[in-house]
Amino acid sequence: MAKLFRAVILGPPGSGKGTISERVASSFGLQHLSSGDFLRENIAAKTEAGVLAKTYIEKGALVPDHVMTRLMLPRLVEMTRHSWLLDGFPRTLAQAEALNSACELDVVISLNIPLETLKDRLRHRWIHPASGRVYNMRFNPPRVQGVDDISGEPLIQHEDDKPEALVARLRHYKDVAKPVIDLYRAKGILHMFSDTETDRIWPYVSSLLSAKIPTDLADAQRATTH
Numbered sequence: 707m708a709k710l711f712r713a714v715i716l717g718p719p720g721s722g723k724g725t726i727s728e729r730v731a732s733s734f735g736l737q738h739l740s741s742g743d744f745l746r747e748n749i750a751a752k753t754e755a756g757v758l759a760k761t762y763i764e765k766g767a768l769v770p771d772h773v774m775t776r777l778m779l780p781r782l783v784e785m786t787r788h789s790w791l792l793d794g795f796p797r798t799l800a801q802a803e804a805l806n807s808a809c810e811l812d813v814v815i816s817l818n819i820p821l822e823t824l825k826d827r828l829r830h831r832w833i834h835p836a837s838g839r840v841y842n843m844r845f846n847p848p849r850v851q852g853v854d855d856i857s858g859e860p861l862i863q864h865e866d867d868k869p870e871a872l873v874a875r876l877r878h879y880k881d882v883a884k885p886v887i888d889l890y891r892a893k894g895i896l897h898m899f900s901d902t903e904t905d906r907i908w909p910y911v912s913s914l915l916s917a918k919i920p921t922d923l924a925d926a927q928r929a930t931t932h
């Protein structure tokens with residue numbers, strides 16, 4: 707069995723983690739696990755972790771590290787026979803250390819996007835809560851404004867995507883993300899991408915992964931996901 711591939715994508719809110727993760731999943735057959743989507747699934751299912759996490763998310767706070775780790779690591783054990791891309795986890799040094807004790811990462815992609823670009827993107831971000839599908843009225847609008855293309859259900863905007871909420875979120879993100887980025891840079895597996903357009907970043911991410919993922923593995927995974 708070819709060695710499985712493990713990757714993480716890091717970046718501030720609005721940097722394009724979800725957008726790029728979807729492209730990676732469909733191009734390379736990696737399983738995309740988004741901590742935000744997984745939390746929303748647990749909240750909807752009223753699991754113990756979901757009920758607890760909800761109290762923090764409603765206050766716009768990060769979910770405590772021990773709750774996130776206890777939620778995410780068992781999910782990764784279930785995915786142990788797949789190659790995967792983690793999005794939104796790890797977010798803190800404690801989470802990164804817990805993840806590193808559980809598995810060996812091959813690549814960490816870090817998106818470095820200017821503040822004004824993030825503000826503009828999030829101002830126009832619309833989300834279908836149940837599926838986590840993400841739209842943007844300028845970049846990838848839904849066929850019908852305010853309606854999810856697949857389910858026909860209404861799209862929403864996150865309260866904390868508003869510009870006034872964003873500056874505080876970004877300052878907190880920078881403080882919390884820096885030690886995580888430094889850790890993976892020290893491990894020699896960090897790849898930083900800076901631009902204002904996802905379509906200009908994507909070719910570089912795609913060629914990095916093409917070089918890193920063994921072709922037999924990528925072919926096998928594409929076969930299982932289509």
Ligand SMILES: Nc1ncnc2c1ncn2[C@@H]1O[C@H](COP(=O)(O)OP(=O)(O)OP(=O)(O)O)[C@@H](O)[C@H]1O
Nearest residue numbers: 718719720741742763767768769774794795796797
């Ligand atoms: N790894 C994590 N550690 C702690 N809290 C998390 C983590 N991932 C998600 N959360 C919580 O869940 C909420 C929703 O996460 P989600 O990733 O969907 O949106 P976000 O973090 O606001 O950022 P983005 O705009 O980048 O998607 C976060 O605001 C945070 O409270």
Ligand SMILES: Nc1nc2c(ncn2[C@@H]2O[C@H](COP(=O)(O)OP(=O)(O)O)[C@@H](O)[C@H]2O)c(=O)[nH]1
Nearest residue numbers: 720721722723724725827831841842845903904
């Ligand atoms: N204008 C523009 N919007 C983008 C670009 N890339 C992503 N977006 C949109 O910007 C918002 C944030 O992207 P998302 O993938 O959700 O970022 P995340 O918060 O890091 O997961 C979404 O509405 C995306 O559709 C881009 O290159 N240009």
